Amino acid sequence: MEYRPVPDDHEETYRAALSYAFAPQRGPDPDRDAPDRPAGYARRGLYDVPPGTPEADLDAADLAVVCGYHDFSARIRGGFRPVGGVSAVASPPEFRRRGLVREMLSALHAELRDDGVAFAALWPFEYPFYARLGYARANDYARVDVPPSDLGPACPPAAGEFVRLAPDDWERLDAVHAEAATEALALDRTEEWWRTRVFQGWETDPFAYGWEREDGDLRGYLVYSVEDADDADGRRLSVSEFAAVDREARGHLLRFCRNHDSQVSTVRLQGRADLRLFDELDDPRAAETSVRPGPMVRLVDVPAALDSLAYPADAEGSVVLDVADDTCAWNDGRFRLTVGGGTAACEPTDADPDVSLGVGALSRLAVGSHAAPRLDALGDLTADAPALATLAAAFPPEPTFLREGF
Secondary structure (H helix, E strand, O other), X not given: OEEEEOOHHHHHHHHHHHHHHHOHHHOOOOOOOOOOOOOOEEEEEEEOOOOOOOHHHOOHHHEEEEEEEEEEEEEOOOOEEEEEEEEEEEOOHHHOOOOHHHHHHHHHHHHHHHOOOOEEEEXXXXXXXXXXXXXXXXXXXXXXXXXXXXXXXXXXXXXXXXXXXXXXXXXXXXXXXXXHOOOEOOEOOOXXXXXXXHOOOOOOOOEEEEEEOOOOOEEEEEEEEEEEOOOXXXXXXXXXXXXXXXXXXXXXXHHHHHOOOOOOOEEEEEEEOOOOOHHXXXXXXXXXXXXXXXXXXXXXXXXXXHHHOOOXXXXXXXXXXXXXOOOOHHHOEEEEEEEEOOEXXXXXXXXXXXXXXXXXXXXXXXXXXXXXXXHHHHOOEEEOHHHHHHHHHHOOOOOEOOOOOO
């Protein structure tokens, strides 16, 4: 097997693999156009050829399994860090159950590490599968379904103006996003990301509206589509992105949703796991709220990742981490982490360990989704009391929410 970039003339075979994996009812022949890919998207594949086969001798028919990754930056511990957004992992039926996805992703992780990318993230088709590859769930998200007429108590009196937004308005939207999306793993969006990932959809392109104050200052926006409701008893306004810089803007965005009561039977909102409307409605039971598991993350380069982070100024100490990583051999071993003055150094060591944990647990600790005491309670790490206290001080939990689909 040979891991290689997928050239343009193999695109049709690449897309056929994706079509069969993610829309099996369509079969292996794609019959619809996909949204445009950002320039930072890279196609990769594992070819069923002898290792070292020259690129000129690769044939599309030899493409066994495929994947891709987005090259983006996400907020992690005090700054935006490069992240590989792993996507489009697909294997045709004739190549399944042979360990080829593991082999391909191991090569992808090595490529990311060589390129100086220490973090990876993905949306799993199956959580146990990717947990075996070192990924761990980073955050959950909430889904709220509510009849639009029940939103009335959450809506302020009419003020300002609702405005239709288009891709050319991306800078105005980006300013709101930067102020509203302050959680760990929020992306530093590019113009191309706005145009190809926010304003384009798989079946139909979504709509975007914003709310402006009287002075024209954009304070919030939502991206949504209108679709058939699950109960076939009407239509649903499905909001994929709801961003408000303050409570006033949030109320007016809810007012925008309420104003669709003559057109849809349900409004669906998705957001952070703590998204709730119970305190704002006359009947809190009108808002059917569920919490669902979200994306997964992993460190692809333990020392580089931990070296890059910002740490609390008052956190000091040194611990030896014994990290288990079955997919990235360079992470599988012991590292001394020394924290002080807001920074840290992480180096390989042969010293006796103070902490033992898998790379998935360490990834959760690094991005802020889980604190050390929580991981200890879950049985995902073992540590003596001083080491646990050092980790707790160095890695306090943070609100974590990767809202992007990719």
